[in-house]
Amino acid sequence: TTLAVLASGSGSNLEAIAKAIENGQLLAKIAVVIYNEPEAYVKQRADKFGIPAILINHRDYKSRAAIDLAIVDILKQYHIDLVIMAGWMRIVTQVLIDAFPERILNIHPSLLPSFKGIHAIEQAFNYGVKITGCTVHILSLEVDSGKILKQAAVPILASDTLVDLQKRIQVQEHIIYPAAIAEYAQSLTK
Numbered sequence: 001t002t003l004a005v006l007a008s009g010s011g012s013n014l015e016a017i018a019k020a021i022e023n024g025q026l027l028a029k030i031a032v033v034i035y036n037e038p039e040a041y042v043k044q045r046a047d048k049f050g051i052p053a054i055l056i057n058h059r060d061y062k063s064r065a066a067i068d069l070a071i072v073d074i075l076k077q078y079h080i081d082l083v084i085m086a087g088w089m090r091i092v093t094q095v096l097i098d099a100f101p102e103r104i105l106n107i108h109p110s111l112l113p114s115f116k117g118i119h120a121i122e123q124a125f126n127y128g129v130k131i132t133g134c135t136v137h138i139l140s141l142e143v144d145s146g147k148i149l150k151q152a153a154v155p156i157l158a159s160d161t162l163v164d165l166q167k168r169i170q171v172q173e174h175i176i177y178p179a180a181i182a183e184y185a186q187s188l189t190k
């Protein structure tokens with residue numbers, strides 16, 4: 001399975017996926033990383049693994065659809081089977097979804113359908129829930145709403161700071177995302 005990873009930030013999920021491939025836990029290849037923030041650390045991580053990283057700076061495009069068209073061009077060029085969103089902080093349009101129907105996965109740092117949106121960890125923390133977690137799902141046009149593939153529960157401890165909780169959720173993300181990709185890729189070949 002040929003993967004593309006789309007990321008805007010640190011890229012710790014990219015690293016976890018790349019390591020799972022190296023370990024043989026995930027039979028796939030990351031053909032390209034697409035990132036939108038010129039200074040994002042994900043670029044360094046891609047370099048470390050020898051994965052080509054292409055900057056699509058959203059500021060250079062007139063519309064969300066135009067950005068997605070540029071992304072689709074790259075994905076086609078690299079013959080991508082599955083698109084992996086790993087902290088891609090841009091709203092996606094029908095252009096991308098129609099080009100890769102049921103072939104785009106996302107990870108979100110809450111137990112969906114609770115706490116959708118970009119402040120999920122803080123919202124769970126401030127709400128006072130005792131268990132939160134992370135969710136791998138198929139991307140749909142409506143944000144954080146597609147079919148759920150895998151979840152992990154993470155307890156919120158009385159002594160937790162927000163940073164403690166973020167770290168504990170990320171540990172679980174790095175476990176469930178490679179596993180969910182492996183299972184989903186396998187299900188597609190049957």
Ligand code: GRF
Binds near residue numbers: 007134
């Ligand atoms: C993760 O917490 C993910 O759930 C969210 O964005 C973050 C990406 O982290 N969608 P990283 O860039 O993979 O370290």
